[in-house]
Amino acid sequence: MLRIIYNTFMISILFYIVIGVIYPSSIYLIGNVLFEKKANGSIVYLNSKPIGSKLIGQNFTSDKYFWGRPSAAGEKGYDALSSGASNYAFYNEKLLKRINDQVIFIKQKNLLPDSQEIPSNLIMASASGLDPHITVDSAKLQIKRIALARNISEEKVNDLIKKNTEKPYLTFMGQELVNVLQLNVSLDTL
Template sequence: MKQNILPAIRLTLLCAVFFSGIYTLFIFGIAQAAPNNGKGEVIEYNGKKYYANIGQKFDRDEYFWSRPSAVDYNAAGAGGSNKGPSNPDYLKTVQERIDNFMKHNPEIKKSEIPSDLVTASGGGLDPNISVQAAKVQVKRISKIRKINENKIQELIASNTEKPLLGLFGTEKINVLKLNIALDGLK
């Protein structure tokens, strides 16, 4: 037993030094080389600062709506609802989101609503929506802002982010950037 305890203590101390010191400094060093020193992409708009990598709440009809947030867009406490797809409370919440979306977008059929417009992401702060989620909102925005639908479609295309290396992930659109570009169409 004595011959096992000493190596275990040494290994524990070595891991503690490595993971709380060396590894932490290594990751911190990589972050310093990243844009904005690893603090995320900051966008200044109308005198306010926004983080492009954190979901923002957009629910006014003249803007593209964000993905719902289980934490009400509070970046201090990211997280999902932790309710399963058969949970009655969760199903009620999703149905309320569907009903609200259809009320504001009457020309859209229920089957055309992408899931990312009525379900929150696992972290609750997803800043992106799918291309389809943006496209189903075009009619509403075009009507309210009196902008040609084709111009808004072009805006969606120019703000679409491709998958990483063309392989990893799906096409997506950052809602904050898209809405700022939408304001620029005036």
């Protein structure tokens, strides 16, 4: 009986060391050596100051910047501790009103005609509420507003979109996207 208790205790200690110490430490070290930026949060710097993560959406509201997807994460949106969607059904009156208000707002602010279709990622929040990307079409809808606010040519803004466009995963999975934070940093460094 004591032998069984001793063996059980020793196996528990062994598993604690392997699973609780060696494995996490090796994964941490491998991650930091091979994927340093990703393992440390993909932080974006401007003038040597951290301004955000490339992995988490930011709340840009100025006309001088590209706007990302709306966020339902937390009261003010983009709260990583409250990540999640509103979970409203597609026929919910609050959701329909918010979407309609967002469409009107986007069209007014970007000087778009009433007949212009707005990509869904500019009017509906993602499941996490923290999506850092928008489609290239969504970025292009904002060119005129940003060019006017910054007093630069629309061609310059369009070139920045092209330079910051990320290709689909493995060239065929998904669509071309633009990271809003990186695009706005590019605007500030013009």
